[in-house]
Amino acid sequence: MSVSIKSRVARSTKKPLVRGEPIVSTVLETTLRELARVGYRALRFEDVATLAKVNKTTIYRRWPTKSDLVRAAIACKKSESFKNSPDTGSLRTDFLALGSAFSTAVSQPEGQSLVRMFMMESADPEVADLHKSLRDEHQALPKAMIARAVERGELARGEDHMVLFEAFIGALHHKVFMMQESVSEAFLARLVEILLLGVLEPAARPRRASRPANGAHGRA
Amino acid sequence: MSVSIKSRVARSTKKPLVRGEPIVSTVLETTLRELARVGYRALRFEDVATLAKVNKTTIYRRWPTKSDLVRAAIACKKSESFKNSPDTGSLRTDFLALGSAFSTAVSQPEGQSLVRMFMMESADPEVADLHKSLRDEHQALPKAMIARAVERGELARGEDHMVLFEAFIGALHHKVFMMQESVSEAFLARLVEILLLGVLEPAARPRRASRPANGAHGRA
Numbered sequence: 213m214s215v216s217i218k219s220r221v222a223r224s225t226k227k228p229l230v231r232g233e234p235i236v237s238t239v240l241e242t243t244l245r246e247l248a249r250v251g252y253r254a255l256r257f258e259d260v261a262t263l264a265k266v267n268k269t270t271i272y273r274r275w276p277t278k279s280d281l282v283r284a285a286i287a288c289k290k291s292e293s294f295k296n297s298p299d300t301g302s303l304r305t306d307f308l309a310l311g312s313a314f315s316t317a318v319s320q321p322e323g324q325s326l327v328r329m330f331m332m333e334s335a336d337p338e339v340a341d342l343h344k345s346l347r348d349e350h351q352a353l354p355k356a357m358i359a360r361a362v363e364r365g366e367l368a369r370g371e372d373h374m375v376l377f378e379a380f381i382g383a384l385h386h387k388v389f390m391m392q393e394s395v396s397e398a399f400l401a402r403l404v405e406i407l408l409l410g411v412l413e414p415a416a417r418p419r420r421a422s423r424p425a426n427g428a429h430g431r432a
Numbered sequence: 433m434s435v436s437i438k439s440r441v442a443r444s445t446k447k448p449l450v451r452g453e454p455i456v457s458t459v460l461e462t463t464l465r466e467l468a469r470v471g472y473r474a475l476r477f478e479d480v481a482t483l484a485k486v487n488k489t490t491i492y493r494r495w496p497t498k499s500d501l502v503r504a505a506i507a508c509k510k511s512e513s514f515k516n517s518p519d520t521g522s523l524r525t526d527f528l529a530l531g532s533a534f535s536t537a538v539s540q541p542e543g544q545s546l547v548r549m550f551m552m553e554s555a556d557p558e559v560a561d562l563h564k565s566l567r568d569e570h571q572a573l574p575k576a577m578i579a580r581a582v583e584r585g586e587l588a589r590g591e592d593h594m595v596l597f598e599a600f601i602g603a604l605h606h607k608v609f610m611m612q613e614s615v616s617e618a619f620l621a622r623l624v625e626i627l628l629l630g631v632l633e634p635a636a637r638p639r640r641a642s643r644p645a646n647g648a649h650g651r652a
Binding site for chain 1: 611636
């Protein structure tokens with residue numbers, strides 16, 4: 213078997229596969245479809261190769277492990293939906309844009325399969341590693357959004373605002389994956405309003421939250 | 433096989449099985465453990481009967497369908513964690529109590545398996561039906577919490593506040609099932625603070641949100 217594969221691989225091939233080449237996108241799209249169908253554990257290079265109509269060695273040469281292959285497939289997909297964090301001039305409209313992009317991404321089977329894979333197969337150490345490294349990459353997007361909101365004076369400086377993003381993404385995931393409902397514009401608008409302004413009636417708020425706009429109350 | 437089962441079942445048994453009897457809780461606990469292990473689709477009366485050391489007919493007699501059995505198992509489990517909605521005197525402390533109960537429930541394998549089942553097996557019409565009816569039951573709890581908060585003047589009267597709960601539960605699910613982290617007291621406190629008061633700095637808020645406590649601004 214390994215002899216037959218070797219005989220079919222031109223050892224002198226100089227041209228590396230680069231992203232954007234048709235064969236690369238075919239392999240990565242096939243990987244996502246297979247991932248959606250069978251999950252991480254059951255995903256096999258052989259099947260991706262057969263479905264993408266390429267030699268298995270062509271895949272191994274560029275992505276030596278299953279983790280490499282899946283990571284590349286996810287990165288390729290992600291770059292379409294979330295290449296940059298939205299920069300619309302306010303935290304509210306940034307959130308609305310991010311929510312729309314999320315809604316589009318998870319309306320596709322590949323997007324849904326990724327979320328399900330991370331939830332279901334997290335006991336697999338490779339999936340857990342993959343998830344952790346993707347999470348670290350993903351945090352670049354909210355961090356850029358937060359930094360701009362801090363610059364605009366919308367968010368307090370020097371505080372950790374990641375819980376805000378976890379609540380936002382968590383609410384969207386819950387809507388789609390637990391409630392099995394789509395994210396409507398009305399839901400998204402109300403969610404963002406709650407996160408930015410809170411639900412408590414003014415009379416029920418502690419005084420700090422209703423201090424006048426020009427009162428710095430000693431904060432630097 | 434069916435003859436052998438019939439021969440072991442006393443047809444004249446008058447005493448019905450009631451909740452709380454040891455055999456009932458054994459069967460329901462076994463059902464939850466099996467559900468955690470194999471999921472809904474693969475769950476079998478035979479296996480539950482064998483593991484619980486009861487006759488299969490004993491189970492069928494009380495819970496004629498798999499859906500009945502699973503619903504009863506979930507109801508039994510749920511009643512331990514979320515029998516009543518917390519009533520602590522404020523929306524903030526009600527949320528903190530609810531968050532703690534959630535955190536305890538999902539730290540157990542059975543609790544995790546339920547969430548995963550609803551996420552993964554929602555394509556199964558029986559699971560979808562089960563989920564829908566449980567959701568309707570579940571909404572009684574937030575509705576009671578909301579009604580009390582409206583009475584106390586913490587939430588606006590006549591508005592739909594369910595998005596608030598979806599954001600709360602969604603953020604907790606995300607923390608546990610996507611981030612694979614436990615719900616710390618600090619995370620829970622910050623989440624509740626965001627939902628109740630919002631994150632926007634006072635200067636960035638629209639005037640309506642920072643109106644003084646005694647100004648009704650014409651609202652009835």
